[in-house]
Every structure is written in C-alpha cells, then in structure tokens.
Amino acid sequence: MTVLMDGRKLSKKIKEQLRVRVEKLEKSAGIVPRLVVIMVGQDAASQIYVRNKQQAAKKIGIQTIDNMLPEDTKEEEILNLIYEYNEDPNIHGILVQLPLPAHINEENVTHAILPAKDVDGFHPVNMGHLFMNAPHSLPCTPRGIMELFKEYEISPKSKNVVIIGRSNIVGRPMAALMINADATVTIAHSKTLNLSKLTQQADIVIVATGQPQMLTGEDIKKDAVVIDVGMNRLPNGKLVGDVDQASIDGIASYLTPVPGGVGPMTIAMLMKQVVEFAERSVKNDC
Amino acid sequence: MTVLMDGRKLSKKIKEQLRVRVEKLEKSAGIVPRLVVIMVGQDAASQIYVRNKQQAAKKIGIQTIDNMLPEDTKEEEILNLIYEYNEDPNIHGILVQLPLPAHINEENVTHAILPAKDVDGFHPVNMGHLFMNAPHSLPCTPRGIMELFKEYEISPKSKNVVIIGRSNIVGRPMAALMINADATVTIAHSKTLNLSKLTQQADIVIVATGQPQMLTGEDIKKDAVVIDVGMNRLPNGKLVGDVDQASIDGIASYLTPVPGGVGPMTIAMLMKQVVEFAERSVKNDC
CATH class of the missing domain: 3.40.50.720 (NAD(P)-binding Rossmann-like Domain)
Known part of the structure; x- marks a missing residue:
C-alpha cells in the first residue's frame, strides 16, 4: 500500500505553529513580521499565487505590503523600490513574483534583494551558502x-x-x-x-x-x-x-x-522563512 | 591501452598562451596582472605551494605581491589587509593560502575577498553563480x-x-x-x-x-x-x-x-583566472 504524503495537513500544522511564534514575537519584542510582495503585470497564475500567499500570511499574522505594479513599469523603478525596502528595518522579507514582463531582467531584480531579506532563497549568495552546506535562506x-x-x-x-x-x-x-x-x-x-x-x-x-x-x-x-x-x-x-x-x-x-x-508546503515554507527572518532581526538588535 | 592524461604538458601549453595574453595586455592597455598572496605561519606544504604559484606567475608575467605573515597575526589585521587590496584598482586577484592558523576563522577571511578578485572561486556568491550555471570565477x-x-x-x-x-x-x-x-x-x-x-x-x-x-x-x-x-x-x-x-x-x-x-592544471587555472580578471578590468574601464 502506498502512503500518500499529506502536504495540506502538514502545512496547516506548520502554519499554526508559525501563528503561535508570531504571537510570541509580537508580545516579547513588539515586532510584526512584514513581507513585501512585488508583482508586475496581470499574469493570471501569478495573481492566484500572490492571493494564496497573502491569505496564508494574514492567517499567521504576517503583514504583507503589496506592490501590484503595471505591466509597463521600468526595471529601474522596481530596483529603486527594492533598495528602499532593503534599507527599511521594519521589512523582514521581500518577494518578487516571477515571471516578470519580458522587458525586465529577472536576474537584476532578484539579485538586488538584500540576501538577508531574500525569502525565496534565489540570491546567488544564498544559493552558494546552501551549496557549501551552510544555508542562510532556502528555496x-x-x-x-x-x-x-x-x-x-x-x-x-x-x-x-x-x-x-x-x-x-x-x-x-x-x-x-x-x-x-x-x-x-x-x-x-x-x-x-x-x-x-x-x-x-x-x-x-x-x-x-x-x-x-x-x-x-x-x-x-x-x-x-x-x-x-x-x-x-x-x-x-x-x-x-x-x-x-x-x-x-x-x-x-x-x-x-x-x-x-x-x-501547499511551498507556501508554508515561505511563511516560515519570513517568521525566521523577523525573529533573527530581534537577535541582531541585541 | 589506457591513455595517461598529461597535465604537465597541457598546463605548460596554457601557461605559454597566458604569457602571450599578458604581453598583449601590457602593450595594449599598459596593465600588468597583479596577484596578492597572503600566507600566515610556516606550514611546510603551504610554503611549497606558494613558491610554485610565485614561480608560475613570474614565468607568465604576473606580478605577485607577497604577504608572508607571522603565525600570531590577528584575524582583524588580515581582514584589514584584504579590504585595502579589495579597494586597490591595481590588484586583480587575491589569494589566501589555506589552511590558516587555528585562531583565525577561514570563512571570515575567504568571504572578505571581493568576489571579483576571488581567484580561488571560494566566495559563496561565486559558488552560487557556478551552481546556478552563470559562473564568474571557478575553483x-x-x-x-x-x-x-x-x-x-x-x-x-x-x-x-x-x-x-x-x-x-x-x-x-x-x-x-x-x-x-x-x-x-x-x-x-x-x-x-x-x-x-x-x-x-x-x-x-x-x-x-x-x-x-x-x-x-x-x-x-x-x-x-x-x-x-x-x-x-x-x-x-x-x-x-x-x-x-x-x-x-x-x-x-x-x-x-x-x-x-x-x-599541474590547478596552478595553471589559478594563473588563467588572474589574467582573465586583469583583462576584465580593462573592459570595465571602458
């Protein structure tokens, strides 16, 4: 008999654990985990993904800051937005929904995210640390x-x-x-x-x-x-x-x-990473 | 019959090609490739490696700047030295001979090297680029x-x-x-x-x-x-x-x-990387 591995059930359990951790973090340090979501254009599948992420975040107590940008947004504008969020100590994670429109270089954009806020783990330095068996952030x-x-x-x-x-x-x-x-x-x-x-x-x-x-x-x-x-x-x-x-x-x-x-596990892990980054930000303050 | 792959012969050929490229680079752009070598302590095997690298560099026309530091050098001193060389536009590659004495954190030191001068390809960002099939510098x-x-x-x-x-x-x-x-x-x-x-x-x-x-x-x-x-x-x-x-x-x-x-191929590749970095420095100036 083949056992079906139930990702829905496990992701629910993890998200409930995260909710408790978020509650604790707010009580102990006054910090609400904040995730920036950047989406460019109207890709239908991306819209569903982004909505799912927002809903999961809300249930856990993660605040999302949504940037739904028009299709013709320039690469430079997106980069400047990322640089601002990189500097903002109240932002713990930055997520750029892929794919981006053809006129934007995906590498330039994903590599602009501060590795410490790279919740997707796609930055080369995070990929390098993972490959060298000292992971900081994981896909x-x-x-x-x-x-x-x-x-x-x-x-x-x-x-x-x-x-x-x-x-x-x-x-x-x-x-x-x-x-x-x-x-x-x-x-x-x-x-x-x-x-x-x-x-x-x-x-x-x-x-x-x-x-x-x-x-x-x-x-x-x-x-x-x-x-x-x-x-x-x-x-x-x-x-x-x-x-x-x-x-x-x-x-x-x-x-x-x-x-x-x-x-379902993918979204749960994204949430976990945001919570971990927020928790780390407290430790780094000490 | 088993063919023996002759690394001595091939490395000689490559080093000769590099010598020609170095000559050309000096004539066309007035640039001499410069490799910084940092060694701490008196490890016998390391001394042999470093000498071999210096000799290979000399034959090709790469200038080496040798920093043979005493065993009790502090980590901070090494880091400061690396930061200086990182900033110096006349330096194209920085190499720290491993192993380092036990009181020095090897990761801190190798990760302090500017990725663009990391001739060993050990920096996580270079490892990440390699892993993601867009290599900048290779081990x-x-x-x-x-x-x-x-x-x-x-x-x-x-x-x-x-x-x-x-x-x-x-x-x-x-x-x-x-x-x-x-x-x-x-x-x-x-x-x-x-x-x-x-x-x-x-x-x-x-x-x-x-x-x-x-x-x-x-x-x-x-x-x-x-x-x-x-x-x-x-x-x-x-x-x-x-x-x-x-x-x-x-x-x-x-x-x-x-x-x-x-x-013998390992040293030839180290030399190749220094020459490539020096050549890139010209292109980046344009």
Whole structure:
C-alpha cells in the first residue's frame, strides 16, 4: 500500500505553529513580521499565487505590503523600490513574483534583494551558502520536501536519491539539501540517457520536469519513495503531476499527491522563512 | 591501452598562451596582472605551494605581491589587509593560502575577498553563480579537470559521471560544472553504500577523497575515464593518488597520473583566472 504524503495537513500544522511564534514575537519584542510582495503585470497564475500567499500570511499574522505594479513599469523603478525596502528595518522579507514582463531582467531584480531579506532563497549568495552546506535562506519547494521527509520519518541518509530536473528553483537546491543530508545524489535531466534504468535503482525519486505523468510504475523499484513536484493542466482540464500516480500506486511506499502534496508546503515554507527572518532581526538588535 | 592524461604538458601549453595574453595586455592597455598572496605561519606544504604559484606567475608575467605573515597575526589585521587590496584598482586577484592558523576563522577571511578578485572561486556568491550555471570565477581544480576533458576531446554530455567526495573545493563545484556540461551526475561520499556498484556503471569517475589508492580496477567498467584528484604520501614516502593506478591501467580508457595529472592544471587555472580578471578590468574601464 502506498502512503500518500499529506502536504495540506502538514502545512496547516506548520502554519499554526508559525501563528503561535508570531504571537510570541509580537508580545516579547513588539515586532510584526512584514513581507513585501512585488508583482508586475496581470499574469493570471501569478495573481492566484500572490492571493494564496497573502491569505496564508494574514492567517499567521504576517503583514504583507503589496506592490501590484503595471505591466509597463521600468526595471529601474522596481530596483529603486527594492533598495528602499532593503534599507527599511521594519521589512523582514521581500518577494518578487516571477515571471516578470519580458522587458525586465529577472536576474537584476532578484539579485538586488538584500540576501538577508531574500525569502525565496534565489540570491546567488544564498544559493552558494546552501551549496557549501551552510544555508542562510532556502528555496521554499525543496525545503518543503525536506519537511515532508521529516514528518513521515524518512531519512535520506545513505539513500540513493535521483532528482529529475536541474532548475535553479527546485532541482539544484534540492540536490544540495540532499547531499547535505548525507544522501547519495544523482541529478538527471533532459540530456540524461536511460533515465528509467537510473530511477529503477533509486530509493527516492524526486521529479520536477513539468512533463505530465512522465514517471510511471515501471520506472521505479518496489517501495521507492516518490516526490512529485509537477503541476500540469491536461487538455481536458485535469490537474496532474509529473508522475503517473495511478500506475505508481501500490508500488511506491510513499507518494506526494497532486494536488495536496508538495504545493501547499511551498507556501508554508515561505511563511516560515519570513517568521525566521523577523525573529533573527530581534537577535541582531541585541 | 589506457591513455595517461598529461597535465604537465597541457598546463605548460596554457601557461605559454597566458604569457602571450599578458604581453598583449601590457602593450595594449599598459596593465600588468597583479596577484596578492597572503600566507600566515610556516606550514611546510603551504610554503611549497606558494613558491610554485610565485614561480608560475613570474614565468607568465604576473606580478605577485607577497604577504608572508607571522603565525600570531590577528584575524582583524588580515581582514584589514584584504579590504585595502579589495579597494586597490591595481590588484586583480587575491589569494589566501589555506589552511590558516587555528585562531583565525577561514570563512571570515575567504568571504572578505571581493568576489571579483576571488581567484580561488571560494566566495559563496561565486559558488552560487557556478551552481546556478552563470559562473564568474571557478575553483581551480575542477576547472583544470574540465580543461583536460577539452584537450582530450572527451565530452561529458549525457555521460554518467560519478564524483566521489563532496568538499567545497573539489567535489561540489565539480558536480556543478558537470551538471552545467549536460552530464548525468552522481555525488558519492563517505556515507554512500555500495560505492563500487555505482562506479561500475559510470562512464567517468572523479575521485577526490584523500584516501590512498581507494579506487581499483574492479570498481570501474571497461573504458571508463578516471580522474584522480588525490595526492597522498604513503608511509614509505611514495606519492600516490586516490586511485590504484596499477590495477586501473589497461581497463580505463583515460587516466590522470599522480603526479603530473590534475595537480599541474590547478596552478595553471589559478594563473588563467588572474589574467582573465586583469583583462576584465580593462573592459570595465571602458
């Protein structure tokens, strides 16, 4: 029997713990965690993400400062906004919703955020610290996956972990976290040959390719743990992951469902990072 | 027959090319590349390394500014020295010879170097850029290995590469370079189980463990490429790598000898980075 790893339930539990921490922080230090959200343009998916983040923040007691900017905003204006928030001691986290319109250089913008306020963990210096096993700020999706492992008491130590996908947002930081956790890690991607042979030998498979239902029951060994980072809309409107869940069911020991697995954890981790940054700001004052 | 990859010959060729570039740079822009070397204490091995670097620099036309500091130098003094060189436009690269005495925090010191003058590529922001596939400055040993691949026309694309060792100096940056070069990369280490089974499936094995002659002919498949980063002194005084070269000979298609393989490439890459930094300083002036 395959156990479904319930990201909704765990994220709820974490958010409730965060709510208590926020309450305590306000009582003990008079500090309300503040997250700046910058969004440019009207991308429909981004609007949903941003709304979800705002709602999660509100429930926890994190104040969000929303900057919904028009499509034609200049890069310089966004940079100046970020510089201001970088300087403002009342702001603990800054989030720029991606993608940005084509005329704006995403790297310039995300790299302008002060690393200490980089809640997404996308700044090169934060990525470097993570890669060197001294993390300061972590990309939220990989961090959420590590929390799922902890909750279900699955230790990656000495396990063979195959990660499919090498993006800066998921695959690479996931690999770094797994190396740091003593797993033997293989990073596979679009140029990998004989992928199925690799995944068949893995104790843990993490799929982040954006290819609907690419991993099937034939690709894994009995009792493997399968983490599905995908979120794809089929032509018939159905939402599916990168894993063919029906054929995996009964073979894997654990599986994250889509929806309700990795997705909810990402937002919970974003919130956790904001609260941690706010807590650190108190310590730094002492 | 196993081809020995001749790092001495290739490093000589590269250093000769660098000499020409340095000559050109001086003629066209009046700039002499300048490398600051900071060494603290009297570590015997470090003294040899530093001397080798100075000699290589001299031959190429790179000027070295040597700071041989006494064992009891305070961390603050070293930091202040680095800050001065960071500001000095006539200095293109800064190198701190490791290890440092125990009372000095190596991280504080190496992270104080301006990333644009970080010839070793050890600064987190440089490591982050490398990991995110937009490298600015590269750790010298992994870079030297990539040059050997290029010279012998071995493409890592779609190859199964197993890297044994996960240090910040070799294993991790090597993994990043190989992922960026489209290889399927497995990072193994002291917590890996069934290492031999992994290496037997690899097209390329890179060993950086510091364990004398740990990889033998039984651990690799026929015609694998084997890169030996090790440099160990046996009790009988003999210098050996992490690979048992005698038993690999005849099975591997390519092998880097110890000495004379990876070692000479590391210094050549350090020199290359100094020259590149000096060349960039001209472009930045325009």
